[in-house]
Amino acid sequence: MAKVTISEDDFQKFQEYFYRKTGIQFDTAKRYFVDKRLVERIEANDCDDFRSYFTMLRFQASGAELQALVNLMTINETYFFREEYQFDCLVNSILPELVARKKDRAPIRIWVLPSSSGEEAYSIAMCLLERWPGIVQWDVEIISSDIDTRILAQARAGCYSERSIKHVPRAYLQRHFRTTADGYQLSDDLRCAVEFTRVNLMDAADVRPYRNFDVVFCRNLLIYFDDLSRKQAAETFYDALVPGGFICLGHSESMSRISSLYKIRKFPEAIVYQKPRETP
Template sequence: MKTDPDKAKITIGAEDFQKFREFFYRKTGIHFDASKRYFVDKRLVERVEATSSDSFRDYFSMLRFQASGEELQTLTNLMTVNETYFFREEYQFKCLVDSLLSEIVARKTDRHPIRIWVIPSSSGEEPYSIAIYLLERWPGIHAWDVEIIASDIDTRILAQARQGLYSARSIQHLPDRYLQHYFTRQSDGYQICRDLRQSVTFTRVNLTERADTRGYRDFDVIFCRNLLIYFDDVSRKTATETFYDALRPGGFVCLGHSESMSRSSSLYKVRKFPEAIVYQRPVETA
């Protein structure tokens, strides 16, 4: 099969790359440093070719001014990394069950559901892991309604999460009993049971867009793990303020093991539990 010689000549100069990087940052909050140049260029060239654009500059012009935003969403789906598996960083789920929920329940003066927000949802392993952990390890699950909302900027990965079909690698850390109870073996992987698929609501959210996050309120716990490492200081500050607004007083944020709010925000109280360090929106007092 012959390749089109014109397509092989697609290049992205330093100035054009910088303009794209600034544009993508404004739209998504994701910052690409120089070490990601090869990764970014490769995916940009793929989209130049897929859209039959004559050059990167033609493609970039279309990307910026396309009214529907469809190409920006397609490119965002390609640029985001979705590396996860069931029960990743399990110690935080243990913290949720053994420490956080007892405080949350003690503060509740009504029977409103316990609300958990997972962002980014990626392909669903994390929110489904939380659901399984609650069913298996938290006695209070029989007394309280729990809502799990899982959000991501990547529409393609959200479709995968709703389907709930996983490879052997994704489920490798699950106990056999959980695998047998909550999954069905398919020809192309393992599908999580319908009840769990229906227990998690998946939504498309850009964390840096206030219009997207304005309706997300009254959460008791937010899991945002391994996302802020892709943001710069300004975007991280915006994200932590968004979480503050989304939490009920006394609510908690769980970050990835290499992430911290110490440089991003002074809004939160650092809580050191036996299982993990988490960040708490202070309880309002009269």
């Protein structure tokens, strides 16, 4: 079988298709990255060329190949306690404000995406256990979502390298991890504290069930979207949040440049964004 090549026209067709499906747009600077992974999947499916593979990809009823491609194309770069000041903000400012106005005893619901390999959601769970006195009185649900099924399986397993845990306080490491042959594994209790789900943020049917969240963490995802996809994501989060709910973005992201739906909240620890509360 001759070596498969990806032409400029092939790249553009794939670029447009992948953007429509995921909201992620690869520019020409990512050609080598995209081409390499496309060729890998073309060969894995015994297709003769890009054209036959692309036809299969678009019309496959199960969507299994698209998912396999998504798993290859998405970038999962994270570690425990990344941008920790936002976790301090959650514990010291956001949660006290939320519980002060909660009229019922419904659980506090937190949505984290992208999940990647789980470090962010598990960091939140650890912060609540270690730093928030309210955890004794309040039930908390943490749901962490990603489009990549392979990385979600890793997150559920809770196994991490030395690099991933480099910012975990020593006391937390002793209490919540056990050493393994390859690194560390999170305790069963903490792994059970987070529910991991597969979600495509650009798919209306996927996100429709996600409602009534008090806090959303969506950090360093929107930088991979264009303006239109960012606006769509902002509207999705708006629908997912309760009135008065909060969203935390990455340090280089600004909701003010994306959508006028939210108001800026400047807490001592961090700037976050809030869905306005309904008028009484």
